[in-house]
Amino acid sequence: MPAGDEVMALYRQLVQAIANSSEDVGASFADEARKIHYNEAPERPIRGQASQDECEALRDEGIHVLHLPALKEEDLN
DSSP states (O other): OOOHHHHHHHHHHHHHHHHHTSEEEETTHHHHHHHHHTTSSOOOOEEEOOOHHHHHHHHHTTOOOOOOOOOOGGGGO
């Protein structure tokens, strides 16, 4: 198992890869995820903010979401 610094470095790489390959829809995440799921918007990778309740509601609708703890911008460098 990697040490703490290595784990953080790997996590930063993961978060950066997601950020580089997805569209930031901000606080509209839950609405946009539903639109994509119900074919009302083009399918694409998105990221943004959603409350725990919103994430649970999305999962109940069969929409797969992944919650990643937010990192500060300086933690990504």
